[in-house]
Each structure stands twice: as structure tokens, then as C-alpha cells.
Amino acid sequence: MAGTIQETRTKVQTVGLFLGPILALILWLFPAPEGMTVESWAVVSVALWMGCWWSTEAIPIPAASLLPIILLPLLGITSSAEATLPYARPVIFLLLGGFIAAMAMQKWNLHRRIALNILDKVGEHPANLIAGFMAASALLSMWISNTATTLMIVPIAITVATTIIGEAKDIKRFTIALLIGCAWSASIGGLGTIIGTPPNLFVVEYINSNMGIEITFLQWMLFALPVVLVMVPTAWFVLTKLVFPFDGESIKGGQEVVEKELNKMGAISTPEKRVAYVMAAMAFMWSFRTVLDDIEWLVNILPFLTSLKDTHIAIGGALTMFLIPAGDDQKTSALLDWETATKLPWGVILLFGGGLSLAAAIQSSGLALWLGNAMTVMSAAPLILIILAIVALVIFLTELTSNTATTAALVPVLAALATTAGLDPIMLAAPVAMAASCAFMLPVATGPNAVVFSTGHIQVPQMVRAGLWLNILGTFIVTGLCYLIVPMVFN
Incomplete structure (x- = not known):
């Protein structure tokens, strides 16, 4: 096979x-x-x-994703400078800074400690264990790569699954639900912050570049966190109640594995504490910089606050990781070294740049406007039905295609459609970002899906059967929440 x-x-x-x-x-x-x-x-x-x-x-x-650099100038669409500029937009450096800071967290296993502490609090009941793993995955993937989160947490999940005691059929269902839950919640958690997954950043950058509207870190969280908070419990319900129900009372064990792993880590180290302080400072500044620059006396003392952007915070945090000593007599002189930083997912950055370059050409050439005018027939439908159609299209399309590439192709067209139809472009663009990370059926749909499938514990039909439920429910959840929340958060 x-x-x-x-x-x-x-x-x-x-x-x-x-x-x-x-x-x-x-x-x-x-x-x-x-x-x-x-x-x-x-x-x-x-x-x-x-x-x-x-x-x-x-x-x-x-x-x-490097094709636009060659093809756009050669075909007379844009100049070389215009074709390459999107590869170095501020949002690229926001992504880069976030990746570097996350690498420091991974280097010192702070993410592992956070996950284990969450799991230690949920108790021994199997359904609670699955909920704990899903909560840990969702929380971590808001700040580090969805795939990296899954790679870190799946070995712990497998260890738990192999040590529990109970009837074979219940253990098998528990194992499948646990692993799929880790993958799904890693994808869902990435929705929660701008840096959580590339489609979020793409939408934010497109709106900023083409409409002059800055979406802040706090605004995005106010919009996206409700989606996360509804989708994760829904995913848990689908797995444990609908698709893989099991008798929770017949399975015992698992908690001792978590405690054992936590004990192995020992007390929190100085490097972990320092990385946590830097990450907390970055999260605070991302969330409240727009609040701080409205405080007059504070701006008088720190005038740079009025010019501070999310990209500055990301790069500042990344540089800080190279500056602060690790402590604890570590051989490494700082929290992060360049050898570790070279392991960054550079491919994601190139993919993101290529998507931005193509999107810029779609906009500047007039193609987006032409397509928007051609699709004005859609504008006669109620807004909620338009959003529903877009969300359904994106969710099922990204089962087979890159979520970033899909976002890059659709957002300029939908923004033009919104403009010609007299709608707010954010009303159509924001749901694309949410839907692009909600493909749950196939192993190739997302990195987390591929990771759990590679363990050998899950078969494709099992993943498809479970994922179809969440794809359908997710379509309606994302549609409804976007329809309600986007106007409130983004005015």
C-alpha cells in the first residue's frame, strides 16, 4: 500500500x-x-x-512560492521591486519574530511543562484527559506552530494511551479520540492570535495594505478567541460522544504517566522562567499597546509608544531571547543561539511572501475588481448566506490545498466582491482566515492531522468519519460567530 x-x-x-x-x-x-x-x-x-x-x-x-518574483516582472505585470516587496512586508517580520520567540520556548521545553501542568489538573477520567490534552494543544498553538505543538504533545498522548487499563475496544476508541483531539485542537487554537497560523496574518496584512485598516493583536483575539472557545468543546463532543463513544468508567490510569513526566522535568529552571517572562511581556504588549498609547501621561514619558507596532514587539522579543543570559550555568550564553534559530520554518515565510506577492498582483492589475464585478450576483443573497458559502468552500477546499495558498487566492477576490456589493471587506475576509484552519477530515489537510496519522493508530476512514462531523458543525459555528462578532470588534 x-x-x-x-x-x-x-x-x-x-x-x-x-x-x-x-x-x-x-x-x-x-x-x-x-x-x-x-x-x-x-x-x-x-x-x-x-x-x-x-x-x-x-x-x-x-x-x-518564488514564482511571482520571476513571472510577474517578465510578463509586464509589475516591476521586480513590486514583486519582491511583499516578501519583506512588516507582517513577514512579525511572523519571523513570533517564530524565533517560540523557538526559545521549545529549546527549554517550557511548552512541554505548560502542557503537562494543564494535564495534571484535569483528573484521571478519560474524557477529562482528552479535554486536558485538547486544552493544552489549543493554548500552545496560539503561540507556537500548530505542527510543532502536535509533535510535542503526541508522544505524551501515546504514552498515556499505552498505559491505561480497560476493555480493548474502549482503549482503542480512547486512543483514536485522544490523538485526533490533539490534532484538531492544535489547528483550532492557532485561530486565537494573529501569529497563531499564517492565514490569520495574511488577512491582517491584506486589510492593512489595501484598506489602510490596522487590526491589532487585541482586536484579533477578541474576534477569534470566541471561535476557539466554542470549537474546542464542540470537537471534544464530536469525538467522545458522537463518533468514538466509550465507557469512561471502564478505563483507568493515565494520570500517573503525566505525573511521572512532570517529575522528570523537575523544578522549573532559570532559562524557562526567563523565556516565560519575555513571552508574557510580548503577549502583554501585543494585547494592550493600543490601550497604552491612549494614556497621555505615559506617552509623555515614553513617546515611542505612539509608533509601536506588533512587528516591533515581535522582533524586540526575538532579539531579547539572544540577549538575556540563560543562567543555571548553562553552556549557552543566551536563551537562544543562532544554531537553534536556523531551524525556523523558513518555508512558511516563503509561502507567505509568495501569497502576498500574488495577492498584490491580483489587486494592482485590476483582476480582483473584475472578478468582484463578475460575482456581484452573489450580493443579492443575505450576508449570512454569503459567509456560509465562503466558509463551506474554504473548509472543504483546504482539505486538499494549502490553507495559506487558498487564503492568498480567495481574499483579494472576496474583498473586491465586498467592495462592489457595498459590504465591509472584513466581513468576508475574516471568515476565510477562520475557515482555512478548520479542515479536519484528511491526513493531508493540516500538519497536525498528518502527525497523528503517522502514528499508525488511526485509519483514514476513521479520520474522515470524525472530520466530516466537525467540518459540517464548524461551517455553521464559524459562519454564525463571524456574522455576530466581526461587526462588534471591527466596527
């Missing part, structure tokens, strides 16, 4: 490798549709090429 999957995947990649440029060339040679400029039509061909390579992974997705 493994050989067949690999062979099929290779064929798909090979077909995609040639299909992308061939389709782009054919499209480019045809005349543009009525009302569309030559530049807009060229952007369509670039988007088709990138989409083909992204969806088939003909070459690594980050490498495919």
Missing part, C-alpha cells in the same frame, strides 16, 4: 510539474475576456501555474 501511495503521488507531481506551465501558457495566448486588461489576464495565468504546483506539490510548496 505504501509503495502504491508513493507511486501515485509521484505521478501526480510529475503531471503537475508540466501541467502548470502548459496551462498557464495556453491561457496567456488566448485573448482576455471582455472588460479584463492584458495584465489581469496574465495574473490569471500566473495564479493557475502557482495553484497547479501548490496543489500537486510538483516542487516543494515554498519553492513554488
Whole structure:
């Protein structure tokens, strides 16, 4: 089976490798549709090429994300400077700073200690254990990579699952529910902060660049945290009550594993404390900088507060990790060294930059406006139905495609649709960010799904059966909450 999957995947990649440029060339040679400029039509061909390579992974997705740097200037769509500028937007450095700070947390296992302490408080009942693992995953993935969170917490989950005592069928269901719960909550938790997952950042940057509206860290949390707080319990209910119900009284054990792992870590170390202080300071400044710059006497003392942005806080926190001594007689002179920092997910940054570059071309070429005008028929529908259609499309589309790439392709078009229909673009863009991280059915849908599937404890039909429930429920939850909360938070 493994050989067949690999062979099929290779064929798909090979077909995609040639299909992308061939389709782009054919499209480019045809005349543009009525009302569309030559530049807009060229952007369509670039988007088709990138989409083909992204969806088939003909070459690594980050490498495919470099195509705009070559194609946009060569086709006369933008200059080289305009094509490369999005790869160095402030939001890229916000992402970079967040990654670096998270690397320090991972280096000293602070994230592991936080997770174990949460699990230690939930008790021994299996349903509570699953809830504890899901809460820990969601909390950590707000600040560090969803995939990194899952990679850290899954070994603990497997250890717990292999030491519990009870009937075999109940243990099996418990194990499946536990692992899928870790993956789902890692994806859901990433919604909670701007830096939690790339689609969030993309929407924030697009709104800022094209509409001049700055979405602050606090605003995003006020909007997204309710989604997290509803989706995580819903996911827990789907797993433990609907799809994999088990007799909780027939399973015992698990708590001692958590206690043992926590005891192994010993008392919290000086480096852990110092990393925690820096992370707490960053979170505080991200959350309250707009409040602080409204305090007149404080601004008189610290005038730089009026110029402080989320990117400055992220890079400042990252630099601080390289400056503060680790303490505890550690060989490393600082909380973070460059050797550790080189392990950053650079591919995500390139993917993000490529998405921004393509989105900028879609906007500047007039393609977004043309598509928005072409889709004005949708504007006759009630707003909540438009949001519902968008959320459903994105959730099921990202089962097979990159969530960042999907966001990059759809947000400019939907923003243009909103503008031509007299709607607030944020009303359509924000739900895309939420929906892009809510693909729960397939192992390829998200990094966390792939991690738990690779353990060998879960089969694809089991993941699909459970994920379909949450995809459907998530569609309505995200739609309803976005419809209610976006106007309140973003005016």
C-alpha cells in the first residue's frame, strides 16, 4: 500500500510539474475576456501555474512560492521591486519574530511543562484527559506552530494511551479520540492570535495594505478567541460522544504517566522562567499597546509608544531571547543561539511572501475588481448566506490545498466582491482566515492531522468519519460567530 501511495503521488507531481506551465501558457495566448486588461489576464495565468504546483506539490510548496518574483516582472505585470516587496512586508517580520520567540520556548521545553501542568489538573477520567490534552494543544498553538505543538504533545498522548487499563475496544476508541483531539485542537487554537497560523496574518496584512485598516493583536483575539472557545468543546463532543463513544468508567490510569513526566522535568529552571517572562511581556504588549498609547501621561514619558507596532514587539522579543543570559550555568550564553534559530520554518515565510506577492498582483492589475464585478450576483443573497458559502468552500477546499495558498487566492477576490456589493471587506475576509484552519477530515489537510496519522493508530476512514462531523458543525459555528462578532470588534 505504501509503495502504491508513493507511486501515485509521484505521478501526480510529475503531471503537475508540466501541467502548470502548459496551462498557464495556453491561457496567456488566448485573448482576455471582455472588460479584463492584458495584465489581469496574465495574473490569471500566473495564479493557475502557482495553484497547479501548490496543489500537486510538483516542487516543494515554498519553492513554488518564488514564482511571482520571476513571472510577474517578465510578463509586464509589475516591476521586480513590486514583486519582491511583499516578501519583506512588516507582517513577514512579525511572523519571523513570533517564530524565533517560540523557538526559545521549545529549546527549554517550557511548552512541554505548560502542557503537562494543564494535564495534571484535569483528573484521571478519560474524557477529562482528552479535554486536558485538547486544552493544552489549543493554548500552545496560539503561540507556537500548530505542527510543532502536535509533535510535542503526541508522544505524551501515546504514552498515556499505552498505559491505561480497560476493555480493548474502549482503549482503542480512547486512543483514536485522544490523538485526533490533539490534532484538531492544535489547528483550532492557532485561530486565537494573529501569529497563531499564517492565514490569520495574511488577512491582517491584506486589510492593512489595501484598506489602510490596522487590526491589532487585541482586536484579533477578541474576534477569534470566541471561535476557539466554542470549537474546542464542540470537537471534544464530536469525538467522545458522537463518533468514538466509550465507557469512561471502564478505563483507568493515565494520570500517573503525566505525573511521572512532570517529575522528570523537575523544578522549573532559570532559562524557562526567563523565556516565560519575555513571552508574557510580548503577549502583554501585543494585547494592550493600543490601550497604552491612549494614556497621555505615559506617552509623555515614553513617546515611542505612539509608533509601536506588533512587528516591533515581535522582533524586540526575538532579539531579547539572544540577549538575556540563560543562567543555571548553562553552556549557552543566551536563551537562544543562532544554531537553534536556523531551524525556523523558513518555508512558511516563503509561502507567505509568495501569497502576498500574488495577492498584490491580483489587486494592482485590476483582476480582483473584475472578478468582484463578475460575482456581484452573489450580493443579492443575505450576508449570512454569503459567509456560509465562503466558509463551506474554504473548509472543504483546504482539505486538499494549502490553507495559506487558498487564503492568498480567495481574499483579494472576496474583498473586491465586498467592495462592489457595498459590504465591509472584513466581513468576508475574516471568515476565510477562520475557515482555512478548520479542515479536519484528511491526513493531508493540516500538519497536525498528518502527525497523528503517522502514528499508525488511526485509519483514514476513521479520520474522515470524525472530520466530516466537525467540518459540517464548524461551517455553521464559524459562519454564525463571524456574522455576530466581526461587526462588534471591527466596527
